[in-house]
Amino acid sequence: AQSVTQLGSHVSVSEGALVLLRCNYSSSVPPYLFWYVQYPNQGLQLLLKYTTGATLVKGINGFEAEFKKSETSFHLTKPSAHMSDAAEYFCAVSGISNFGNEKLTFGTGTRLTIIP
Amino acid sequence: NAGVTQTPKFQVLKTGQSMTLQCAQDMNHEYMSWYRQDPGMGLRLIHYSVGAGITDQGEVPNGYNVSRSTTEDFPLRLLSAAPSQTSVYFCASSYRMTGRSSTDTQYFGPGTRLTVL
Numbered sequence: 001a002q003s004v005t006q007l008g009s010h011v012s013v014s015e016g017a018l019v020l021l022r023c024n025y026s027s028s029v030p031p032y033l034f035w036y037v038q039y040p041n042q043g044l045q046l047l048l049k050y051t052t053g054a055t056l057v058k059g060i061n062g063f064e065a066e067f068k069k070s071e072t073s074f075h076l077t078k079p080s081a082h083m084s085d086a087a088e089y090f091c092a093v094s095g096i097s098n099f100g101n102e103k104l105t106f107g108t109g110t111r112l113t114i115i116p
Numbered sequence: 117n118a119g120v121t122q123t124p125k126f127q128v129l130k131t132g133q134s135m136t137l138q139c140a141q142d143m144n145h146e147y148m149s150w151y152r153q154d155p156g157m158g159l160r161l162i163h164y165s166v167g168a169g170i171t172d173q174g175e176v177p178n179g180y181n182v183s184r185s186t187t188e189d190f191p192l193r194l195l196s197a198a199p200s201q202t203s204v205y206f207c208a209s210s211y212r213m214t215g216r217s218s219t220d221t222q223y224f225g226p227g228t229r230l231t232v233l
Contacts, residue, residue, distance in 0.1 A: 009156065036224075043120075043206055043224035044159075090158060103174075104222065106151075108158040 002027040002095040006107035014115045019063075019078040021110050023091035026072060032094040033074040034104065035065055039087045047089070050074065061085070086114045118142050120225035122207050128231045129197040137192040137228050139207030147210045148190040149222070152176065152203040159206065165190055197232045204229050 007022040025031055032051045036044040048059025055067040061084075065076045074091060091107040123138045141148065149164035151174075161174025165184040179201060181193040190209075194201060208222040 006158075041227075043226050044208075044222075045224070046221050049221070103149075103161065103164065105161075106159040108156055 002029075002031065002093045002105050004091050004093050004105055004107035006089075006091050006110050008110055009108065010111045010113065012113040012115055013081045015083060016080050019076070019081045019085065019112065021076040021089050021091075021112065023065075023074045023076065023107060024072050025074060025091070025093045027093055027095065029096065033065075033067060034092040034094070035059065035063070035074075035076050036090045036092060036106075037061075037087050038090065038109075044090065047076070081114050083114050083116065086112055088112070120207055120209055120223050122205075122225035122228050124228060125226070126229050128233065129194075130233050131198060133197050134193070134195055135197065137194075137205055137207075137230070139190045139192065139225060140188050141190075141207075141209040141223070142188065143209065143223070144187060145209035145211055145223075146187065147222075148184070149174070149208050150180070150182065150190070150192045151206045151208065152201075153206060153227075154203050162192065162205075194230075199232045202230060202232045 003026050005024045034049045035047040037047050038044050047063050048057045050057045050067045058064045063078045065074050067074050088109045088111045090109050092104045095103050120141045146167045150162040151159040153159050160176045162180050163182040165171045168184050171182050184190050205228045207225040210222045
């Protein structure tokens, strides 16, 4: 079984400041990890994903995340926040379904607000 | 290439009514799934399908029914709507992911906002 915990349902940062959104996971198998972004009234869009290999993963819009196995974490960062980053962000971990394929489990989400 | 489409965008039902939420994709994806999104609870998997004729339950399947007769379509049926089913519903699809040698991106539709009175 797998689960995801996102610390902080709401995060506010000033424009130009560092963005840090926290995600911790548990998984009974080596995890595949994802960050999705949801803009208002839209579906989810993949920001980045970790499967195997390099633990620092770069995604779209300047975001990156680092897989830390010892800390069971996959925190999302961006060096300088833009107003356009205001959205809800979801961390997800994959597990194995009854058919042997991947199945995603999502965290509860973090709403990011950017202060001008 | 329209991606994942969902209809309707909005729907209001009375308790006990039935309806079908439509989902279609034109990317020849084998894997399709339905999620519901509720405040403070993230996205929860309702049902999923790994191909035509093959479906399975997710973590919150009660009150919902699915079937998959074609690769393109994966409708979600509410048999007798209840206020607890008021939510935003998202359909998603991806190439079939077999084993752990590869993974794939799930593409999400724009959602259906359902209110049950």
